[in-house]
Amino acid sequence: MCRNKMHIYIAVLCLVAVSALIVGCEGSAAKAPASSAKKSGPYKLDDEGFITNWLIVGPFPNPGEEPNYKGFDTDYLKGYGGEENYVPANGMQIAKDDGTKVKWAPFESIDGRLINFFSVEHLGLGADVTDNILTYSACWLDCENDMNVQIRVGSDDGYKLWLDHKLIGNQHVYRPAEQDQESYDIKLSKGMHLVLIKVDQGVGEFKFMMRVVTADGTKAPGITVWN
Numbered sequence: 270m271c272r273n274k275m276h277i278y279i280a281v282l283c284l285v286a287v288s289a290l291i292v293g294c295e296g297s298a299a300k301a302p303a304s305s306a307k308k309s310g311p312y313k314l315d316d317e318g319f320i321t322n323w324l325i326v327g328p329f330p331n332p333g334e335e336p337n338y339k340g341f342d343t344d345y346l347k348g349y350g351g352e353e354n355y356v357p358a359n360g361m362q363i364a365k366d367d368g369t370k371v372k373w374a375p376f377e378s379i380d381g382r383l384i385n386f387f388s389v390e391h392l393g394l395g396a397d398v399t400d401n402i403l404t405y406s407a408c409w410l411d412c413e414n415d416m417n418v419q420i421r422v423g424s425d426d427g428y429k430l431w432l433d434h435k436l437i438g439n440q441h442v443y444r445p446a447e448q449d450q451e452s453y454d455i456k457l458s459k460g461m462h463l464v465l466i467k468v469d470q471g472v473g474e475f476k477f478m479m480r481v482v483t484a485d486g487t488k489a490p491g492i493t494v495w496n
């Protein structure tokens with residue numbers, strides 16, 4: 270009798286221990302943040318502070334006519350948490366309304382500053398797909414220390430810019446891209462910061478450039494780029 274009770278006691282203890290182990294494993298997996306997806310890097314800013322390594326996805330539709338192209342205010346990431354909350358990853362897919370899917374993939378600009386979307390092979394632009402489209406591009410800035418910087422943008426055509434899930438730039442414009450068309454004063458803390466930019470296209474050229482500099486316009490020190 271005593272031995273039987275002991276066996277039952279040991280069996281119950283084992284069951285509790287195994288259950289705790291299973292719950293523990295599930296708990297730690299569930300806590301893993303979405304942003305823990307493996308990133309590529311670190312990449313350097315170029316000599317003038319331009320970001321040359323991005324994750325890019327698209328194209329998405331941008332119907333209408335200047336100055337009221339409709340894609341600019343359409344949240345194509347709404348099925349995935351929305352533009353403000355979105356965390357991209359290499360290989361992540363986005364389903365479009367027409368049933369097709371597009372996928373985030375990396376792009377490195379060969380000539381440095383300008384990200385020319387017609388040169389981004391995985392977007393499949395050119396031929397019949399040149400107008401009435403838009404894209405999203407993203408990267409992370411990894412800062413060695415807390416610092417004050419300026420993020421400067423040039424674009425063809427307009428853009429919305431989010432930093433760490435906050436909209437900091439909103440330029441619904443149609444223009445050729447030039448260096449430093451806008452400048453945003455930013456306080457960055459030590460660590461990773463997500464940059465997400467949506468660039469829209471009416472007709473003609475389709476490109477943007479972004480650099481991270483100090484107030485005097487020189488490359489910000491201690492920052493690397495991940496995607």
Ligand SMILES: [Ca+2]
Nearest residue numbers: 425472473474
């Ligand atoms: Ca254009």
